[in-house]
Amino acid sequence: MMLRRFTRLTNAHSKSWTHHEVAIALLFAYSNFVRPHQTLTEKMEYRCTPAMQAGLTNSVWTVEELIRQAIPEG
Numbered sequence: 001m002m003l004r005r006f007t008r009l010t011n012a013h014s015k016s017w018t019h020h021e022v023a024i025a026l027l028f029a030y031s032n033f034v035r036p037h038q039t040l041t042e043k044m045e046y047r048c049t050p051a052m053q054a055g056l057t058n059s060v061w062t063v064e065e066l067i068r069q070a071i072p073e074g
Contacts, residue, residue, distance in 0.1 A: 029070065033061045 033056075036047040051057045061069075 026066075026070070029066055030063070033057065034063060034066055036060055 031050070033049055033051045036049055040048040040050065040053055047060050049057075049060055052060070
């Protein structure tokens with residue numbers, strides 16, 4: 001339900017496979033690094049994301065941090 005293109009009843013998919021892959025990758029990254037999950041937060045007593053639980057990061061990222069990691073400098 002988080003990705004609007006999958007919840008529409010009309011033909012709302014990406015026109016190219018590349019755009020589809022990028023949309024899915026951003027959804028997964030947002031879900032794992034930016035969005036605290038309620039079940040993890042209840043256990044840990046602080047806002048916790050799946051990436052924090054797995055030891056990949058020690059803080060909840062902002063969307064700006066996520067975009068900076070996704071776009072290489074140069």
